[in-house]
Amino acid sequence: QLVLTQSPSASASLGASVKLTCTLSSAHSSYAIAWHQQQPEKGPRYLMKLNSDGGHNKGDGIPDRFSGSSSGAERYLTISSLQPEDEADYYCQTWDSGLVVFGGGTKLTVL
Amino acid sequence: QLQLQESGPGLVKPSETLSLTCTVSGASISTSSYYWGWIRQPPGKGLEWIGSISYSGSTYSNPSLKSRVTISVDTSKNHFSLKLTSVTAADTAVYYCARNTLSVTSRPGYFDYWGQGTLVTVSS
Numbered sequence: 742q743l744v745l746t747q748s749p750s751a752s753a754s755l756g757a758s759v760k761l762t763c764t765l766s767s768a769h770s771s772y773a774i775a776w777h778q779q780q781p782e783k784g785p786r787y788l789m790k791l792n793s794d795g796g797h798n799k800g801d802g803i804p805d806r807f808s809g810s811s812s813g814a815e816r817y818l819t820i821s822s823l824q825p826e827d828e829a830d831y832y833c834q835t836w837d838s839g840l841v842v843f844g845g846g847t848k849l850t851v852l
Numbered sequence: 853q854l855q856l857q858e859s860g861p862g863l864v865k866p867s868e869t870l871s872l873t874c875t876v877s878g879a880s881i882s883t884s885s886y887y888w889g890w891i892r893q894p895p896g897k898g899l900e901w902i903g904s905i906s907y908s909g910s911t912y913s914n915p916s917l918k919s920r921v922t923i924s925v926d927t928s929k930n931h932f933s934l935k936l937t938s939v940t941a942a943d944t945a946v947y948y949c950a951r952n953t954l955s956v957t958s959r960p961g962y963f964d965y966w967g968q969g970t971l972v973t974v975s976s
Contacts, residue, residue, distance in 0.1 A: 767861035777899075784948055785891075785899065787964045800964060831900055839912035839959045841901040841952075842888070 745833050745844035752850040756818050758821040761847050763833030770814035772835050779846075780829040788831075808821050823851050854878040864943075867973050870936040870972055874949030875929075875948055882907045887952035887960040890923065890934045892945040893969070894905045900945075904960040908917045910948050912960055913931035939974045946971050 746767040753759035765772055777786040787800040791809035799807065806824075810817045820827055828851040833844040860872035874888065881888060903924045905912035913921045922935040936943060936951035948971040955961040 749935045773962075777962075777963070782968045784966045785950075785963075786966065787962070790953075790962055812969075817967075834962055836955055836961050838957065840915075841912075843891075843899040843901060843902065843962055851905070 742766060743772075743834055743835065743837050743840060743842050745774065745842055747831075747847045749845065750765060750848045750850070752852055753823055754852045755823055755825065757823055758819060759823060759849065761818045761820075761831050761849065763816045763818070763834065765814040765816070767833070769812060769837065772837065774785065774816045774833045774835045775817075776818045777831050777832045777834060779788050779832065780826065781847040785832065788818070789819075822847075825851055827851055854951065854965045856951065856965060858947060858949050858967045858970040860947075860970060860972070863937055863975065864973060866940055867938055870934070870939050870943060870971065870974075872934045872949075872972070873931050874933070874948055874967060875928070875931045876908050876951075880927075881925065881930045881932065884908075885954060887912075887954065888932045888959065889946045889952040889960060889963060891963070892943075894942075894945045899948075901925070902934065902936075902947075923964060941974050944972065944974045953967055966972050 765792040771793045773805045779785045789799040791797045795811045797809040800813040887904040890902040920937045925932040948969045949967045950963040951965040953961040
């Protein structure tokens, strides 16, 4: 079964960096994912597609502070120089054979 | 700039049918390069994919909702629609439409543009 696992919450200080993790089910460890950001009271926003080799394609206007990387079944979203507007929920998403799956989301708090 | 806008009733009675439309502007829906999808988010919870449709009408749906979901496309109006039958309070959610890229197998991939969402409440 295709499953994405995310930690429910994370926190980091203003100006620091944070690395969020999305873990694919073991049978799907080579799959690509996408990261989406949802700021409070807003709709989601596509950040990037992230491949198993760490290559990524960012959405329009996504700052260089957002980057992605991969290791095995884990997919990472790193946000550097944290800004107040980065406080949001972050969702990973994947797909396979006509099925689309979201992770449970990570709520990022900027301290 | 591509924009997607959801529209439809904000209140639906239990056991009735929820109907929403997503109007696409800034691009034609009649392209083989994308699917067009529906996603929902119950209050305080995460995102749940409902289903996706191509411009030619090929559809894929979440197995947990498939028996109640119908997604259709109207290329002449550049919009696509969702019908969800026999709704209950558990279907109360913000409903989003989004553009769905193609996977390498030409099925729905990731979402790259989202609408702002519309809240639908199921209540008598």
